Amino acid sequence: MEFNSTDEISSSEAQIIIREIISNGTVIFTHHAKERMMERGYSTHDVEFILKHGIIVKKEFKNKTQTWLYKIAGQDLEGDDGAVVVTIIKRMSAVIITVLG
Numbered sequence: 001m002e003f004n005s006t007d008e009i010s011s012s013e014a015q016i017i018i019r020e021i022i023s024n025g026t027v028i029f030t031h032h033a034k035e036r037m038m039e040r041g042y043s044t045h046d047v048e049f050i051l052k053h054g055i056i057v058k059k060e061f062k063n064k065t066q067t068w069l070y071k072i073a074g075q076d077l078e079g080d081d082g083a084v085v086v087t088i089i090k091r092m093s094a095v096i097i098t099v100l101g
Contacts, residue, residue, distance in 0.1 A: 005087070005089055006066050006068075014056060019051070025093055026093040027094055027096060028095045033099055040100075046076035047084050050075070050083070051074075054073050054083070069097060085098045
């Protein structure tokens, strides 16, 4: 399947793709995301858990980067509520933009 980051896909399809990326693809953490993770006490495992088990609560197209951002809310490994903002850059690659507590 050809993937174009500018194409709008349904939240359910994006969720499937993101979960595939977490299991078998490449996940890149921005410097900003790493800083927020440290501030909020999140490990990469917490972020992956939220992405695997959470749900997309918001999606937004960013003209500047020509990509869709997905905010996924869920619980971390300790059961605390959190959210992750992620963009899919290729069929099997995603960038973690930020982590919200």
